[in-house]
Amino acid sequence: MRDQIAEKRLFEQAPVLRAVLALAIPTVISQVILVIYNMADTFFIGLAGSDAMITAVTVCMPAFMFLSAISNLFGVGGASVIARALGAGDAVRARGAASFAFWGCAWVTLAYSLAACLGMDAFVNLLGGSAPAVHGPACRYLTWTVVLGGLATSLNALLGHLVRSEGHSVQAGLGIALGGVLNIALDPLFMFVLLPRGREVEGAAIATSLSNLIATLYFLAVFCRNRRRSALSLKPRKDALRRGIPADVLATGLPACLMTLCENISYAVLDNLMALSGTVVQAGLGVAKKVNMLAHCMARGMAQGVLPLIAYNYAAGNHRRMRTSVRLSAAISVALSAAWMAASLLLSRRLIGLFIQHESDSIAYGARFLQILCLGGPFSAWAYAVISFFQAVGESRKSLLLAILRKGLLDIPLMFILRRAIPTYGIVWATPAADVLCCATSIILFTAFLKRLMGRAGYEIYV
Numbered sequence: 001m002r003d004q005i006a007e008k009r010l011f012e013q014a015p016v017l018r019a020v021l022a023l024a025i026p027t028v029i030s031q032v033i034l035v036i037y038n039m040a041d042t043f044f045i046g047l048a049g050s051d052a053m054i055t056a057v058t059v060c061m062p063a064f065m066f067l068s069a070i071s072n073l074f075g076v077g078g079a080s081v082i083a084r085a086l087g088a089g090d091a092v093r094a095r096g097a098a099s100f101a102f103w104g105c106a107w108v109t110l111a112y113s114l115a116a117c118l119g120m121d122a123f124v125n126l127l128g129g130s131a132p133a134v135h136g137p138a139c140r141y142l143t144w145t146v147v148l149g150g151l152a153t154s155l156n157a158l159l160g161h162l163v164r165s166e167g168h169s170v171q172a173g174l175g176i177a178l179g180g181v182l183n184i185a186l187d188p189l190f191m192f193v194l195l196p197r198g199r200e201v202e203g204a205a206i207a208t209s210l211s212n213l214i215a216t217l218y219f220l221a222v223f224c225r226n227r228r229r230s231a232l233s234l235k236p237r238k239d240a241l242r243r244g245i246p247a248d249v250l251a252t253g254l255p256a257c258l259m260t261l262c263e264n265i266s267y268a269v270l271d272n273l274m275a276l277s278g279t280v281v282q283a284g285l286g287v288a289k290k291v292n293m294l295a296h297c298m299a300r301g302m303a304q305g306v307l308p309l310i311a312y313n314y315a316a317g318n319h320r321r322m323r324t325s326v327r328l329s330a331a332i333s334v335a336l337s338a339a340w341m342a343a344s345l346l347l348s349r350r351l352i353g354l355f356i357q358h359e360s361d362s363i364a365y366g367a368r369f370l371q372i373l374c375l376g377g378p379f380s381a382w383a384y385a386v387i388s389f390f391q392a393v394g395e396s397r398k399s400l401l402l403a404i405l406r407k408g409l410l411d412i413p414l415m416f417i418l419r420r421a422i423p424t425y426g427i428v429w430a431t432p433a434a435d436v437l438c439c440a441t442s443i444i445l446f447t448a449f450l451k452r453l454m455g456r457a458g459y460e461i462y463v
Contacts, residue, residue: 024305026173031301058286075161077253087315149209179215284365303388376435
C-alpha cells in the first residue's frame with residue numbers, strides 16, 4: 001500500500017522534471033551499462049587479435065537482439081497496459097496484463113530458441129556468417145546466448161519493463177545493470193582463464209548467458225519480496241485472457257517488437273552487403289555499430305523510463321502533465337545524443353581503436369563508418385520519444401508506422417540505392433538518412449495528435 005501511494009505521488013504530484021528524472025535516470029544508466037558490456041565483449045574479443053572472431057559476434061547480433069524484440073512485444077505492451085490500468089484505478093486489469101506478459105514472453109522465447117537450435121547452420125549463413133573462419137565461432141555463440149540462455153535474456157528485459165510500470169525505476173535499473181556488470185566481470189574469466197585459447201567467442205557467450213540468468217533471478221526475488229505491496233502478479237490467471245488484455249498488450253507492444261526486429265533485419269542486410277567487401281570491412285562496421293549504440297540506448301532508456309508516467313497521466317486525463325513529460329524527456333534525449341555525436345566525430349579513430357587493438361585496416365573503416373552513423377543520433381532520439389509516446393497512449397498504428405519507417409521501409413531500400421552511388425560507404429549512409437526522414441514524419445504525427453487531443457480543450461499547442 002505504501003508503494004502504491006508513493007507511485008501515485010510520483011505520477012500525479014511531483015514536479016514533472018523530477019518525475020521524469022526519477023523514472024528515466026535509472027533506466028538510462030542501466031541501458032548505458034548494457035552498451036558498455038556489449039562493448040566489453042568486443043573489447044575482450046579484440047584482444048584475441050582476430051577479425052574473424054569480431055565478425056562472428058557481429059553477425060550474431062541480430063539473432064541475439066531478436067530476444068529483445070520478444071521481450072519488447074510483451075514488456076513494452078504490458079507496461080503500457082499496466083500503467084494505463086493503474087491510472088484508471090483498475091488493479092485487476094493490471095494484474096492480468098502482468099501475468100499474460102510474463103507467460104507469453106516465456107513461451108514465445110522457448111519456441112524461438114528451439115527453432116534456432118534446429119536450424120543453426122542455415123541461420124548463421126543467413127546472417128552473413130558463411131565464411132569458414134566465422135561460421136564455427138558464430139554457431140557456438142548462438143548456442144550459448146540464444147538456445148541455452150535465450151529464456152533468461154528475454155525474461156530479464158521483460159521483468160525490467162514490468163517492475164518499471166509501477167514506478168520502481170531504480171529496482172528495474174539495478175536489475176538490468178546487474179546483468180551488465182556481471183557480464184563485464186565474467187568475460188575475461190571465461191575467455192582467458194577457464195577456456196583454452198581460440199574459444200574466446202564461446203567464453204563471451206557463456207558469460208553473457210550466466211549474467212542474464214542471475215539478473216532474472218534478481219527480478220524474480222524482487223517480485224516475491226513486493227508481492228504483498230504490489231498491484232502486479234506473475235501467477236497464471238484466467239483474467240489474463242479476458243477483457244481484451246492479450247489484444248491490448250500485443251497491439252501496444254507490436255511496434256516496439258517490430259522496431260527491434262526490423263533493426264535486426266536491417267543489420268543482417270547491412271552485414272550481408274558488407275560481407276562482399278571482406279572480413280576486414282565487416283569487422284570495422286561491427287565495432288562502429290556497437291560504439292554508436294550508446295546514443296541509441298540513452299534515447300531508448302529515456303523513452304522506456306517515462307513511458308509509465310505518460311501512460312498513467314493519459315489514462316487519468318491529465319493531458320497537460322503528459323505533454324510536458326514528453327517534451328522534457330525528448331529534449332534531454334536529443335541533447336545526450338548530440339553530445340555523443342560530437343564525441344564520435346572528434347574521436348572516431350580513438351574509439352574504434354579501443355576495440356581493435358591489432359594492426360588492421362578495419363580501424364580506418366570503423367572510424368569512417370562511425371562518423372557516418374553518429375549523424376543520425378539526434379534525429380533518432382526524437383523518433384524514439386514519439387514512438388514511445390504513441391505506445392504509452394495506446395496509439396499502436398502510429399507507433400507501428402514510425403517503427404517500421406525507421407528500420408525497414410526506408411533504410412533497406414536506401415542501402416541498395418546508395419551503394420551504387422557511393423561504393424562501400426553508401427550502404428552505411430542509408431542509416432542516418434532514414435533517421436532524418438523518420439524524425440520528420442514523427443514531428444508531423446505528434447503535432448497532429450496533440451492538436452486533436454488538446455486543441456478541443458482550448459490548450460495552447462507546443463511541440
